[in-house]
Amino acid sequence: MDRSSGEGRLAGETESADGAVELVSRSRDLGSVSVSSILDGNADSRIQWADPDGLELVGRGVAVRFTADGTDRFDRIRSQASRAFDRLTHDGPAAARPRAIGGFSFHDGHEPAAPWAGFDAASFVVPQILVTRTDDRTWLTAVGSRADEAEDRLERWHDRLSALSTTRPSASPPGVAGTRRTTSPAEWTDQVETVLKRIAAGRLAKVVLAQALWVDLEGPIDVPATLELLGRQYPNCYRFLVAHDVGDTFFGAPPERLVSKRGDRVETEALAGSVPRGETPAEDETHVERMRADAKFQHEHGLVVDAIREQLAPFARDLTVREQTIRRLATIQHLQTPIEATLEGDRHVLEIVEALHPTPAVGGVPPDAAWETIRDAEPFDRGWYAAPVGWFDADGDGEFAVALRSGVASDETVTLFAGNGIVADSDPGDEWDEVQLKFRPILDELQ
Template sequence: MIELKEENIEAVLEEAINTILPRNSRLVSITKKVESIDPLSFYDAAKQLRTERQYWSSTAEAYTLVGTGCAFEITAKKDRFETAEQEWNKLLNDAVSNNPYDVPGTGIVSIGGAAFDPEKEKTELWENFEPIRFTVPEFLLTEYEDELYYTVNIMVREDDHPRQLANELKEVEEQLFKEKVQTASDTHIVGRYEVSPDLWKQTVKEATEEIKQNKVEKIVLARELRLKLDREADSGNIIRKLLDTQPNSFIFSFERGKDCFIGATPERLVKIRQNNLFSTCLAGTAPRGKTEEEDARINYHLLHDPKNRGEHDFVVQMMKKAIENYCTDIDIPNEPVVYPLKNLQHLYTPVTARLKKGSTILDIIKNLHPTPALGGTPRKESVAFIREHELLDRGWYGAPVGWLDNKENGEFAVAIRSGLIQGDEASLFAGCGVVKDSDPEEEYEETDIKFLPMLSVLGGPE
């Protein structure tokens, strides 16, 4: 990658264009610091460009990425993580970057995700979402440590005109940073349809029989809740409500065509900063209490419940095994703690390590996904059962979503507590870990609890 220090955008474009090989193109990335703007105002303004938008926020760290447009796209069907890595490196090799800031998520950033199981037959529900897709946004706003950075990414060719491109980019910038756009009204749920609940409970029973025959230790089964809304949902409005109601979560939104995959997940898969790895083991779930005393009782029971502790330990052991070939200085506490959210509480164990030279965040993701919290144990056998017996196409639900940049920073979460918005309809997804003693009714009730975060922001009960 070529680093340029020229401050004038037209001069940067001119130098990049003048050094392009005949009949080639290259990515030019230009980053600058900007005055204060609400990232969601930027997101709302981007809707007028009629391009796909991406949103990522780590609420606990006040870190936000908002992207719109597509300067470059990476997709793959086979060997998807390896192919994505190759295409990403190929893009960076000839790219030109003008970014004077050592800030994660600035410069050349790729935002996206992957399907839970690319071998599962794809349904019409997820027709707009590829097995893996990363987008380098044309226009990117980054909020980091109370500072804001604006990045333009543009593919240029030898016959492009620098001044014309600079003027066009300036016009878009003015549109994105103009006064706040009026937001849409809240939606209300006017209809709901549970997809085959009795058949789902029967599948849970079949999974327990599979486990009792010692073919597998744990299987995670998900189900779908289909909603009808009183109007077309606005993703910016949903993000606002998720930010208000789901602290300590990762808020994400990915538009594809007229569809939008959106949610607030508490489960980090992996974060890389300057080769330092941070991850999360999050498995074992209970509701919040209505009083402090009830909440404390539920907390205690969760922390001492054999089923939830066993489920959590599956994840901890898998995490250690998945990263040990790529990391040094691995630190995993012996005991979990309880991690409270607004509607739910989970067993939580943090993980830290040091990434080995030559290893990448996509290496880690490939080995971590799917975690026992979303697939089961052993991985191959549990996912095979899900593929054959589960009643839905998960699409991107339960899979990695996040971002990476050209300085080897990145962060991915597991896309749970999520929904696929399609105009005035939505599909919500929730899963539970089935073990040999699982009761279908209790597992059904657990998934009902997990629907609450998305139901509440779409106009349902809190």
């Protein structure tokens, strides 16, 4: 029997109680079922997470909720989690342990207004029901305030899920009725030229500008089904879905790992610079060679590598920057540099997340000037776009992705987000084309 540890808000409360509220979790083998069936219906909080290495988490309901805002939101989430996990007793395998799943907004001053209703500046949920799928096993975990409550919930959901088909019926894409942009090509050119002037004046080295695309659908969207399609098309990307009991659903298939922490080992990466895929392997290589040889791409990528190295160095006993490689996805190719570190002392993954967010791949250099420029230039709220989304456990281990290739969905509307890095020799037209390429992964699955 494990004793897990974290400070929390209990059973949907917005503030955690300091009273001695004990939480209990129970797990059992689930066998072969369609785990996405747990996401059916809209009444409860629903969470999904999948990483490229085979871990999938699907949760429903709220056993404990942690929320925070302001500049100290990372510390407050970590503090809430430590108290909540300290009161949680887990009886089951380590793989099936309860985890806090959620994310942060890009800006610490974020307000949860439409389309981000229900999305606080920081929000994590320990689900009442959690399905954990690894390479070889699938586990069902139930969390309650008493042992009998957790055991009863476990049995009911085990029977419910076991009675379902092992495959989920495929849903047809909703179809796209039309799109509307937050930023016109002329406005984009003005924004980029303003940034280039600030770079020339020495105020910036790089900033990432983003756009939003409102997509009107021909019918209601089935977000879990859309996410499943994205998983088939982009199997080496992350996938996530966050749907609170109020507001819309944030989902995406990001290619970029922010950080993975297991014990004292940390893995992250620089992912910056992108070109399209070709129609043939030869065309792929032509695009890649152009990117490798282009000073603008290499400068942009190098800024990200250098910033991550500097951000990790205070935490690390040793740090290794691997050789640059190419990350190939279905429609796009990126420059990628893996980075690994061994931590000095006991650290929580949220400390690393806070240190790394935002990387220059989604913010800029220097960070404060880049954030100011983003606020001045972008005519929409980024919300959770380009921010950390992922999970952590009682030991402070966890994994986070950068919430790119993402959107917010309501019944018949999806708001998509995409951006691109602007450096000294950026061309507004080329940057526009690259942003449109990044809308494609989700837009293609909606049509």
